[in-house]
Amino acid sequence: MNAHHFSNRKVLISGGCGFIGSMLARRLVGMGAQVTLMDSLIPTYGGNLANIADIRDRVWLNISDVRDPHAMSQLIRDQDYLFNLAGQTSHVDSMTDPFTDLEINATAQLSILEAARKLNPRIRIVFASTRQLYGKPQYLPVDERHPVVPVDINGIHKLAGENYHLLYHKVYGIPSSCLRLTNTYGPGMRVKDARQTFLGIWLKLVLTGQRIQVFGEGTQLRDFNYVDDVVEALLLAATRDAAIGEVMNLGSDEVISLKDLAALLVEVNGSGSWELVPFPPERKVIDIGDYYGEWSRARELLGWSPTVPLREGLRRALEYYRVHGAAYWE
Numbered sequence: 279m280n281a282h283h284f285s286n287r288k289v290l291i292s293g294g295c296g297f298i299g300s301m302l303a304r305r306l307v308g309m310g311a312q313v314t315l316m317d318s319l320i321p322t323y324g325g326n327l328a329n330i331a332d333i334r335d336r337v338w339l340n341i342s343d344v345r346d347p348h349a350m351s352q353l354i355r356d357q358d359y360l361f362n363l364a365g366q367t368s369h370v371d372s373m374t375d376p377f378t379d380l381e382i383n384a385t386a387q388l389s390i391l392e393a394a395r396k397l398n399p400r401i402r403i404v405f406a407s408t409r410q411l412y413g414k415p416q417y418l419p420v421d422e423r424h425p426v427v428p429v430d431i432n433g434i435h436k437l438a439g440e441n442y443h444l445l446y447h448k449v450y451g452i453p454s455s456c457l458r459l460t461n462t463y464g465p466g467m468r469v470k471d472a473r474q475t476f477l478g479i480w481l482k483l484v485l486t487g488q489r490i491q492v493f494g495e496g497t498q499l500r501d502f503n504y505v506d507d508v509v510e511a512l513l514l515a516a517t518r519d520a521a522i523g524e525v526m527n528l529g530s531d532e533v534i535s536l537k538d539l540a541a542l543l544v545e546v547n548g549s550g551s552w553e554l555v556p557f558p559p560e561r562k563v564i565d566i567g568d569y570y571g572e573w574s575r576a577r578e579l580l581g582w583s584p585t586v587p588l589r590e591g592l593r594r595a596l597e598y599y600r601v602h603g604a605a606y607w608e
């Protein structure tokens with residue numbers, strides 16, 4: 279990544295107080311970008327001012343909601359880049375409150391693109407999509423040609439959000455790229471519950487001396503990316519012409535079962551315990567079984583590959599929450 283690329287460029291991050299958005303902001307501030315963070319800071323989502331405490335005086339912070347088209351128009355009109363990360367991320371919540379998920383993950387995405395079309399069609403946009411939209415894998419590893427059959431409302435709406443970005447590129451030439459993220463973890467993630475990923479609450483449980491619960495047999499396979507690697511992919515996607523109009527999986531070759539992950543987390547922490555428990559019914563119906571992704575397209579188009587091994591990433595995450603946990607537990 280050429281550190282000068284973002285120097286003095288105007289960058290808007292929607293969901294900028296969230297887990298990935300705040301890490302991205304830190305990198306961009308370090309590269310001399312003029313960074314605006316917009317976030318609704320709704321308590322049930324991942325936004326947390328503790329995530330930006332160290333860069334608070336070097337960014338513009340705008341507390342607003344992506345569902346407000348007027349606020350978004352004002353924010354978008356003079357930016358060079360938009361990292362579009364604001365989202366409702368809980369799969370279970372999307373099933374109990376589908377219309378809020380629709381408003382945030384689909385309708386608001388359309389109004390962001392409408393604002394771009396009318397006011398700033400040259401803005402470079404990177405959209406954070408998700409591997410969730412593939413649903414239950416029909417083969418592994420899952421590549422971008424895999425059928426898209428979401429198993430929950432969140433997957434359907436993220437797919438709509440992604441497709442709006444691709445369509446606005448094709449029809450109106452708005453330069454957008456979509457990354458389908460897999461499970462991302464690291465400092466700053468929501469750990470008070472499993473709304474972001476189960477690994478968040480596992481970090482809290484292991485650090486507060488409580489037992490980790492692994493659903494089912496614990497044999498489900500997953501791949502994980504450390505947040506710094508995801509931030510690198512987002513930055514590369516914003517700077518490579520080859521990425522415009524494209525969809526790319528992120529992923530990792532380090533595939534692990536959930537029970538092995540629980541054991542690894544306990545080992546890296548130096549204490550803790552885990553147990554197998556039956557799947558809660560509301561999770562079982564939307565579980566996708568085994569998943570790991572094929573990410574060679576991101577390597578080809580972005581020159582990206584993950585660099586932080588799982589063991590090291592877990593160590594860094596644990597270290598962060600050991601110091602800063604109090605700002606994240608409740």
Ligand SMILES: NC(=O)c1ccc[n+]([C@@H]2O[C@H](COP(=O)([O-])OP(=O)(O)OC[C@H]3O[C@@H](n4cnc5c(N)ncnc54)[C@H](O)[C@@H]3O)[C@@H](O)[C@H]2O)c1
Nearest residue numbers: 293296297298318324325343344364365406408459461462
């Ligand atoms: N973390 C992962 O494992 C993962 C995996 C796949 C996709 N993603 C996607 O990446 C993006 C960022 O995820 P994250 O892990 O940083 O989650 P996060 O919840 O920490 O960040 C999302 C941010 O969006 C904000 N937000 C939510 N609704 C908003 C609204 N209506 N208006 C303004 N801001 C709002 C939240 O306050 C939060 O700060 C999301 O779009 C998510 O779907 C994340």
